[in-house]
Amino acid sequence: AQTVTQSQPEMSVQEAETVTLSCTYDTSESDYYLFWYKQPPSRQMILVIRQEAYKQQNATENRFSVNFQKAAKSFSLKISDSQLGDAAMYFCASSNRDDKIIFGKGTRLHILP
Amino acid sequence: KAGVTQTPRYLIKTRGQQVTLSCSPISGHRSVSWYQQTPGQGLQFLFEYFSETQRNKGNFPGRFSGRQFSNSRSEMNVSTLELGDSALYLCASSLAISYRNNEQFFGPGTRLTVL
Numbered sequence: 001a002q003t004v005t006q007s008q009p010e011m012s013v014q015e016a017e018t019v020t021l022s023c024t025y026d027t028s029e030s031d032y033y034l035f036w037y038k039q040p041p042s043r044q045m046i047l048v049i050r051q052e053a054y055k056q057q058n059a060t061e062n063r064f065s066v067n068f069q070k071a072a073k074s075f076s077l078k079i080s081d082s083q084l085g086d087a088a089m090y091f092c093a094s095s096n097r098d099d100k101i102i103f104g105k106g107t108r109l110h111i112l113p
Numbered sequence: 114k115a116g117v118t119q120t121p122r123y124l125i126k127t128r129g130q131q132v133t134l135s136c137s138p139i140s141g142h143r144s145v146s147w148y149q150q151t152p153g154q155g156l157q158f159l160f161e162y163f164s165e166t167q168r169n170k171g172n173f174p175g176r177f178s179g180r181q182f183s184n185s186r187s188e189m190n191v192s193t194l195e196l197g198d199s200a201l202y203l204c205a206s207s208l209a210i211s212y213r214n215n216e217q218f219f220g221p222g223t224r225l226t227v228l
Binding site for chain 2 (some may be wrong): 047
């Protein structure tokens with residue numbers, strides 16, 4: 001069965017610093033996608049970044065980048081130059097060929113001014 | 114372009130009642146998915162509809178059902194409500210099936226409280 005694990009329920013980072021959120025996943029398939037979603041206090045979830053499993057190059061979106069370690073089944077999110085607006089719940093998720101998205105339990109990120 | 118809208122935003126029901134939640138996708142989007150979010154279980158996939166057909170279903174009891182209309186609007190229904198059904202119900206739409214190539218856009222959710 002497909003599983004996604006986020007081992008850090010909460011994290012804090014000083015404004016302008018860099019923070020890394022951890023995620024591990026388990027799947028028996030070779031064709032899958034991985035995602036990081038952000039859910040701010042207003043609750044509207046938005047896609048932060050997406051990684052295709054067959055692509056070795058790590059995805060990057062402005063200040064957000066991932067460290068995709070396929071053999072270790074690890075998919076961490078790095079946020080550089082943290083801003084107050086980055087405070088949110090972050091969900092790691094994966095999708096296999098069946099197109100169901102499985103989410104981790106989430107990591108609540110606090111930004112300290 | 115208007116985003117995904119969900120109505121109502123808040124709902125209070127009592128055990129045994131039934132409830133219907135509504136989701137209007139982004140114009141042009143044909144796929145609508147529903148998720149249940151609780152503090153204990155996190156986000157769990159309920160079902161997905163595409164062109165009025167249920168394409169995928171999560172591991173929820175038959176009390177949870179849904180449908181999609183020809184204009185892509187979707188409703189989900191929960192019958193015989195239980196206390197454990199209290200949750201934030203999120204709807205998401207995408208242009209087509211397969212989340213890999215089509216980003217999902219989420220609505221603000223409906224907060225259901227069962228007393």
